Amino acid sequence: MATDPREPEPEKKRPNLDEIFGDVLPEITRDEQLRNPETPNPDDWYLSNRPPHHGG
Numbered sequence: 001m002a003t004d005p006r007e008p009e010p011e012k013k014r015p016n017l018d019e020i021f022g023d024v025l026p027e028i029t030r031d032e033q034l035r036n037p038e039t040p041n042p043d044d045w046y047l048s049n050r051p052p053h054h055g056g
Helices: 017-021 044-048
Strands: none
Touching: none
């Protein structure tokens, strides 16, 4: 049975980005999470080793 070329094709469901790539981003980023006081701040090394001409 041949289809009539004048008839529109049935709509195909287009996948959304999550269906294609998955959920790649976390709900909460690491810097938004509550920091454990025992865990050092990752910026501490940079702040303590900042050159004097960078001010502070």
